[in-house]
Amino acid sequence: MNLFDPGAALVVSVGLAGGLEAAVGEPPAAVHPVAVLGRLLGRLEQHRFGVPKLAGTVYALAVPAGCALAAYAAVSLAARLPVPFADAILAGLVLWVASSVRLLIESGRRVVELSNTDLGDAREALLALVGRDASGLSPGLVRSAAVESLAENFSDGFLAPLLTFVALSFVSVPAAAAGAALLKGANTMDSMFGYPGRFGWASARLDDILMFVPARLSAPFLAFGAGDPEAPVRARRYAREPASPNAGWPMGTLAAALNVRLEKPGAYTLNGVADYPTVSDSHDAIGAIRRGAVLAYGVAVAVGVLRWL
Template identity: 35%
Template sequence: MDTAGILCLALLLDAAFGEPDWLWSRLPHPAVLMGRAVGWLDTNLNRGQYLLARGTLALALLITGAALTGWLIAQLGPWAEAIAAAILLAQKSLVQHVRAVADALRRSTAEGRTAVAMIVGRDTANMDDPAIARAAIESAAENLSDGVTAPAFWFLLFGLPGMAVYKAVNTADSMIGYRTPRHERFGKSAARLDDVLNLIPARLTSFLIALLHGLLPRWREIVAEARRHRSPNAGWPEAALARAIDTALSGPRAYHGRMQDFPWVHPDGNRHPGPQAIEAATRILWQVWAVLTASSAALALVG
């Protein structure tokens, strides 16, 4: 079985089984192990002088460990590689977490806030229903790229080692890639490399959404808004998804008690989305997954 065939199998396995509680309640998830490794490196290397160099060294050690682990698992055969890849993909779990916000929001605003707090980093205590829905949809767009398209893309190019390296860098960025006094310099290499690794997948995700929903004639608008976004990559799938479901995204929101006036994405769209808009977004997640799966199957057949 070639790399494309293994990827197709991994995408199917992830869609079928997701992240079963019976397994990960007994064993640490690979993402948890990566997080522990990043935490250990942060604790032991993020001190003293030359923090940028120390952070780069920490990232190099993390990448080496991830690549080696991926290579060793791949030596066990295609099924082992496919199962490991399925574990590192996040399609089904992403859909479940996003859809849980819609279900909670139907019950009450308070439950919606609790559910969306599980998947976003912004302040949720004072969110109204539209803000909750927007946050869930934005998380769906960004994590479709980070959790599905990007891992699949790097697996297709470099097999399980490539996917493992991507996930390790992405984990490091989520933990130390912030402009805080502690991590401004130490986490800079992780943040920059994560931006580079997501450069193509974010744009690919945006293109697939636009293609599936007849938005290619409006591609220039998507590009313009993506370039205005605070993130070099997250704005691409967000701008396409906003138009696909005709919903205004982004806009003002609070972080750590401070309101920030971010520009709207697709400002002419519906500014009062609810559970139905969230569910429309989850359907698009499955549509993009279907294209990725069919494409990998086609590549496997050609190969």
């Protein structure tokens, strides 16, 4: 086996990202590239130049493209260093900061554990996961919102960058890093600005396009994580309930696999014949997310090993 084979580079990059995710979780917020990007983006909305939709479209395209170009350039430069796997290591660091699952799980667990002991604190903790008004939510709806967010963020914030990284690794290591960075930039723009309105319209639409395939591929990972491989088949009936063209797939899969009712009042109801998630159901959802992430990392490493052999 050639140590400098592209398959070996993929194994190094994904192994590094997965190892750091398991051991550290997230870089400190003060230096986390995504947190720094978020602080910079917070100033963008002030500069609409009198044409909010045009400005929003320019930013929606320029920010992800800038993230991708920066990652591509940095990894390309690293490839010139006289250090084995320097490009793969830097690409792995890009993948690490572009994909997140440990913080998601920890945030979800905190909401669930508080939901039966301190509803006020649970509602406040929920704001780290969702943007909806949580002030009047019952314990069941708080847990529903947490499970919904766990499912959707598994797809958008973890699986999408990872799968894009693996797919573009067949082009080059810099391209893989650029793809993960682009996905994270687009998802960050959507999280911050992708609300109904002229300024956020392009960010929301671009995110819908980029997440179309990952959202559907998230269903089997979550289904296997929940121990119910047939759940995606039953989830098809829920997929079109949310306004988002993508969110219904991961959320519907967990609703089907766990047989729970997931509801955003006034917007959608998934598996309405079931009950809202209990604390135990919600912990099962967290377990499904964790096992789905391990499976996704395993598949990514397996792809690298098969290319390496």
